[in-house]
Amino acid sequence: MMLSNQPHMRPINTYPGWAYVLLALVLALGILYALPNTYGEDPALQVSGEKGGPVQESVYEQIKEAIEANQIALKEATFEEGRVLFRFNDPESQFKAKDLVTSFLEDKGDYGVALNLAPATPEWLKGLGGDPLKLGLDLRGGVHFLMEVDMDTAIGKKVEQYIADFKTTLREKKLRYASVIKGPDASMIARFRTEEVRDSAEGAIRTTYGELDTRSRETGDLYEIVITIPDVKIKEIKDYAVKQNIATLRNRINELGVAEPLIQQQGAERILIQLPGVQDSAQAKRILGATATIEFRLVNESAGLNPRRAPAGSELIEEKDRGFWAIKKSNVIEGTHLTDATVGFDERSMPQINVKLDGEGGSKMLVMTSKNINKPMAIVMTETKGVYETVDGEQVRTGSKVIKSVVSAPNIGSALGSSFRITGQFSPQEAHELALILRSGSLIAPAYFVEERTVGPSLGKQNIELGKTSILVGFIAVLIFMLVYYRVFGIVANIALMSNLVFIIAVMSLIPGATLTLPGIAGIVLTVGMAVDANVLIFERIREELREGTNPAQAIHNGYDKAFSTIADANVTTLIAALVLFAIGSGPVAGFAVTLFIGILTSMFTAIIGSRAIVNLIYGGKQIKKISI
Numbered sequence: 001m002m003l004s005n006q007p008h009m010r011p012i013n014t015y016p017g018w019a020y021v022l023l024a025l026v027l028a029l030g031i032l033y034a035l036p037n038t039y040g041e042d043p044a045l046q047v048s049g050e051k052g053g054p055v056q057e058s059v060y061e062q063i064k065e066a067i068e069a070n071q072i073a074l075k076e077a078t079f080e081e082g083r084v085l086f087r088f089n090d091p092e093s094q095f096k097a098k099d100l101v102t103s104f105l106e107d108k109g110d111y112g113v114a115l116n117l118a119p120a121t122p123e124w125l126k127g128l129g130g131d132p133l134k135l136g137l138d139l140r141g142g143v144h145f146l147m148e149v150d151m152d153t154a155i156g157k158k159v160e161q162y163i164a165d166f167k168t169t170l171r172e173k174k175l176r177y178a179s180v181i182k183g184p185d186a187s188m189i190a191r192f193r194t195e196e197v198r199d200s201a202e203g204a205i206r207t208t209y210g211e212l213d214t215r216s217r218e219t220g221d222l223y224e225i226v227i228t229i230p231d232v233k234i235k236e237i238k239d240y241a242v243k244q245n246i247a248t249l250r251n252r253i254n255e256l257g258v259a260e261p262l263i264q265q266q267g268a269e270r271i272l273i274q275l276p277g278v279q280d281s282a283q284a285k286r287i288l289g290a291t292a293t294i295e296f297r298l299v300n301e302s303a304g305l306n307p308r309r310a311p312a313g314s315e316l317i318e319e320k321d322r323g324f325w326a327i328k329k330s331n332v333i334e335g336t337h338l339t340d341a342t343v344g345f346d347e348r349s350m351p352q353i354n355v356k357l358d359g360e361g362g363s364k365m366l367v368m369t370s371k372n373i374n375k376p377m378a379i380v381m382t383e384t385k386g387v388y389e390t391v392d393g394e395q396v397r398t399g400s401k402v403i404k405s406v407v408s409a410p411n412i413g414s415a416l417g418s419s420f421r422i423t424g425q426f427s428p429q430e431a432h433e434l435a436l437i438l439r440s441g442s443l444i445a446p447a448y449f450v451e452e453r454t455v456g457p458s459l460g461k462q463n464i465e466l467g468k469t470s471i472l473v474g475f476i477a478v479l480i481f482m483l484v485y486y487r488v489f490g491i492v493a494n495i496a497l498m499s500n501l502v503f504i505i506a507v508m509s510l511i512p513g514a515t516l517t518l519p520g521i522a523g524i525v526l527t528v529g530m531a532v533d534a535n536v537l538i539f540e541r542i543r544e545e546l547r548e549g550t551n552p553a554q555a556i557h558n559g560y561d562k563a564f565s566t567i568a569d570a571n572v573t574t575l576i577a578a579l580v581l582f583a584i585g586s587g588p589v590a591g592f593a594v595t596l597f598i599g600i601l602t603s604m605f606t607a608i609i610g611s612r613a614i615v616n617l618i619y620g621g622k623q624i625k626k627i628s629i
Helices: 017-036 055-068 093-105 123-129 151-172 195-208 231-256 282-288 359-371 430-438 457-510 518-531 534-545 554-583 588-619
Strands: 041-048 072-081 085-087 112-119 142-147 179-182 189-192 213-219 223-230 261-265 268-275 293-299 314-319 323-334 338-345 350-356 376-390 394-408 417-422 447-455
Touching: 017 123, 017 457, 017 588, 041 093, 055 072, 055 085, 055 093, 085 093, 085 112, 093 112, 093 554, 142 231, 142 282, 151 179, 151 189, 151 195, 151 231, 179 268, 189 195, 195 213, 195 223, 231 261, 231 268, 231 282, 293 588, 314 376, 323 359, 338 430, 350 359, 350 534, 457 518, 457 588, 518 534, 534 554, 534 588, 554 588
Parallel strands: 314 394
Antiparallel strands: 041 085, 041 112, 072 085, 142 268, 142 447, 179 189, 189 223, 213 223, 261 268, 293 323, 293 376, 314 323, 338 350, 350 417, 376 394
């Protein structure tokens, strides 16, 4: 009897049983979460209540009856917790229903009606978290906008804010100033009568506004401080303007009821917006481009209605169909304090906007209105519009113009707080759009459309079909080559390749926010070709071992082990390239990078681990004299 301290050695080219079970489980999960993409999508209509809220069941029943009464073929209608979705068999029925429902709801409140493509995934699969790939604009159809933020206005607003803050600071410090005005570019000039006060003021400004640069100078009888905004702060202001505009535009897009929108910064001053499934580009452009802000100001009663000139401290602003008012320049409250705005109807069944303010705004409104009961207060709306000229056949923005108008100028009947209403001469549609703009927030600086494209659903369908064809042709060509050239091992590689495609689709379907675009399809086609690279390296290494006289079992073992470092190096460098593309690219480039990154990871898994598991099942733990490779 002999005892040995050597551990039990597993035969080469074998995996433990649990490893095969784990691989089978991973493959089953991949198939499960790729499965929703085989069911397709239905043309659908999505109806939402005010501010995207729930729809009353009675309204849902009325809409359904109206659709059926107009003999529009309805595939399915669902009502779940206030969410309404109508499915149709074809886009033609979908468009007819959209016009009908929009008209039907026009006088019933602030409802949102949006075109959509609803996945036809079975409920049992949805219950397991299975959702199909989200398709980008180029595959689904919709509208594409590129907007440019007016940075001159953004910086100008910041300068005006600084000037107001300087005046407040100097008054608090009891430092008398002659004037504080805007200077050239991003600078401000504070003027004083004496040098002593000027020096004290400069110290106070430096202490309170350490981010700004200051320098002293003398001009005639005045002592001045020139205050400039440094380049670092200018960049910060611009970045903030873009980010705040993106937040506001996202709120407006949510109000439009668009499913799976894309909104992101492009470059230093531009914003890319893609709205899949949206067909009414005119409405989307009108809502997104609106730069309306609201201010509540007192009317200068001494000037009366339609004065010829504005008294000191006032400006003339027109009210539609009534004439001009002399409006005091000091604001009662700015629209930034608005927290909600909904549409209702007054005693005469005319549209009105019900407004709610935050705590600070409500306090200011209460103080101001308490002192001015029975005096008129104007609701002033300010819009900024681009000025365009045709240059070489293209529309080029040459500037912007500010348009102010008085929505209404009612008398203050009693002290107002955080909730009140705005009435005026506007239609229901105008009231709905104004309420939407107010509650979604105003743009911090005007943003102008520099590019607009509409992608029809038919073109998107064609792109999908061509994309599927390209993947299928490339896939079949690779399968045939591997089968002919590597025989049994070629079959193994083909199984791994098919599994890789399943995993790519499953992972893309599971990632929140991941969107498949036309360049993304190109990335999948590329990874289909690259996925066999690892197997080719392994198989050629096995052939080399066999030519050197290594026995088949050892040749398989050496082939996988020795090729691993080469495979890892090649794929890691490609992963780095994909990460860089995603980090610095946008739109199509980012879409390509995502699928390339996922494809490389899944191909390494299937080629190295998956294919070896199959080879181990065929040849592992056996005395073999010949292999088919």
